[in-house]
Amino acid sequence: MAGEFQAPRGTADLLPENEEAHRFVVGTFRKVTGRAGFRSIETPAFEDTALFQRGVGDSTDIVRKEMFTFEDKGGRSLTLRPEGTAPICRAWIEHGMNKLPQPVKLAYEGSFFRHERPQAGRYRQFHQVGIEVIGSGSPLADAEAICLLDAFLAELEVPDLELHLGSLGSPEARQEYLTELTSYLASRESELSEEVRDRVGSNPLRAFDSDDEGTSRVMEEAPLLLDRLDGEDREHFERVRELLDAAGVGYTVDPTLVRGLDYYGRTVFAFTCDRLGAQSEIGGGGRYDGLIARLGGPDTPAIGWAAGVERILLALDREAVAPELDLFLAWTEDSVAGRIPGLASELREKGISVGFDLAERNLKGQLKQADRAGARWTAILAADDSVELKEMETGDQRAADLTDLASIVAD
Numbered sequence: 001m002a003g004e005f006q007a008p009r010g011t012a013d014l015l016p017e018n019e020e021a022h023r024f025v026v027g028t029f030r031k032v033t034g035r036a037g038f039r040s041i042e043t044p045a046f047e048d049t050a051l052f053q054r055g056v057g058d059s060t061d062i063v064r065k066e067m068f069t070f071e072d073k074g075g076r077s078l079t080l081r082p083e084g085t086a087p088i089c090r091a092w093i094e095h096g097m098n099k100l101p102q103p104v105k106l107a108y109e110g111s112f113f114r115h116e117r118p119q120a121g122r123y124r125q126f127h128q129v130g131i132e133v134i135g136s137g138s139p140l141a142d143a144e145a146i147c148l149l150d151a152f153l154a155e156l157e158v159p160d161l162e163l164h165l166g167s168l169g170s171p172e173a174r175q176e177y178l179t180e181l182t183s184y185l186a187s188r189e190s191e192l193s194e195e196v197r198d199r200v201g202s203n204p205l206r207a208f209d210s211d212d213e214g215t216s217r218v219m220e221e222a223p224l225l226l227d228r229l230d231g232e233d234r235e236h237f238e239r240v241r242e243l244l245d246a247a248g249v250g251y252t253v254d255p256t257l258v259r260g261l262d263y264y265g266r267t268v269f270a271f272t273c274d275r276l277g278a279q280s281e282i283g284g285g286g287r288y289d290g291l292i293a294r295l296g297g298p299d300t301p302a303i304g305w306a307a308g309v310e311r312i313l314l315a316l317d318r319e320a321v322a323p324e325l326d327l328f329l330a331w332t333e334d335s336v337a338g339r340i341p342g343l344a345s346e347l348r349e350k351g352i353s354v355g356f357d358l359a360e361r362n363l364k365g366q367l368k369q370a371d372r373a374g375a376r377w378t379a380i381l382a383a384d385d386s387v388e389l390k391e392m393e394t395g396d397q398r399a400a401d402l403t404d405l406a407s408i409v410a411d
């Protein structure tokens, strides 16, 4: 049936049969982060546009092309949040969370919005779960964050995962390296693909992602940022690796790992899943030691990650869940119908899930509804209070006492 309206491009309804799987992912996230002492935070769905311009970075694709920005009636420029870290840092500063014991460990979940070209695993409204550890520069915080994402995905049993680990060093080291890389690329310009040549000025790191044969050959000999890390950055990275090794978390060092947000420095990481095709990243994050200061707060180191709920569900390939009900109440004569809502409430209070027909069908129609509702049992009530209890899977039917219904069904 095609109605007059459809959900906007790149968005999707979360229908009941899929909502349960979604809830399972979010529930697992809460469990895993809760037992690590993280507390939940929720920030508004929109923020001042300037927060993202400053926080995520004016030169990033997200800010340049992907934000849903609008003006409110007071002429203020607002933006539907494209990511969670800048808003949480804003909240950390605004609510003086620097006075709390550090680091502050926060977990969040919600909808995020990016005006991207929709495809499998890429939407304009999507859901993320994520954490931030704000107020520690120790590699222990990096290891805690990465281990937690690993534990979360393991608990969900997401298959075929690979953890990529890299370090971006300090902003100064990165700048120096980018200059070196740009002049290296310029020195071999004639061997590069046209597309890469066009982007050298704006984003030379992207050359590492190119499939072009000539470019790949050039990149094999290109200088790597990981080899240019200075003393403390190198030590930090080595320590993170040691901690992950000690925790038994496997990873591949990926010297070309770049992330689409400006605020990262030092550790960056991403979990990919082979089953996902082009959009293979399930979740990732990194250290953003400069962000809070950039937003006007005190100089505060921090690290975090976010994972996409839709991508996790795609990787899990979970079947849509059929409805389930403990007991369906049916009746033989119209005179009994009036007692059904009260009886249903009584049984529900005892923790039993109960349904009944809301369209006043005859008994045959009611039994069909019981089937569709996924009921384990159906009780057929007669005017004389007698009850026929039918076990739906086997079709076995027996007489039962109204007062025994709850205990039989709960068994």
Ligand code: AMP
Binding pocket: 083, 114, 116, 121, 122, 123, 124, 125, 126, 127, 128, 260, 281, 282, 283, 284, 285, 306, 307, 308, 309, 310, 311
């Ligand atoms: P990011 O905030 O870009 O670091 O992304 C973190 C995670 O969010 C990614 O690993 C994806 O799982 C998910 N994600 C990002 N963008 C989208 C999108 N447009 N649609 C669906 N999931 C996304």
